[in-house]
Amino acid sequence: DAGITQSPRHKVTETGTPVTLRCHQTENHRYMYWYRQDPGHGLRLIHYSYGVKDTDKGEVSDGYSVSRSKTEDFLLTLESATSSQTSVYFCAISPGQGTNIQYFGAGTRLSVL
């Protein structure tokens, strides 16, 4: 998976609890992205980062926050998880610099009960 590690791979949590998902890359790529994938919706962008401490919202950012303190790590936090956030979450990276291809991690399956 192109030097991308997502952790945890599976998580079950309860409504109202905070959850943090981690994406770690070894490619030194500038751009990192968080997507969620739900049946019938394909992949939808939550947040993305274009550098250390530089992040921006995607189309489904409500209820999520992100942080990028190092090039290699991009964290996605659900401050207070809800059942509607049950999904599969994918991290992706891209070098930029004229290359638009994004490379995806293996995903994290999150269940909020």
Next chain:
Amino acid sequence: GESVGLHLPTLSVQEGDNSIINCAYSNSASDYFIWYKQESGKGPQFIIDIRSNMDKRQGQRVTVLLNKTVKHLSLQIAATQPGDSAVYFCADPTGTASKLTFGTGTRLQVTL
């Protein structure tokens, strides 16, 4: 708004036959498209890309055709194999951060 969509949610083909997966887009300014393959339980995997200055691009057993007049592209897989069974997405990068817009995907089922 801009969208990238896919015809036919499921495509069933026999092993050895050729597969054609279609994709329509609405933004006439789109100039670059990427095809991904996603196997069950895995993340999307890059297959092939095409820029709008090309009508056709070939890879290993795959060909992508782009028709800008009707805003349509297709992914052709030659001699489809069981390992080709997956969901296929076309995606359209936008903006300086190359944010991808995905369709819901086409599931390719290969029958023996």
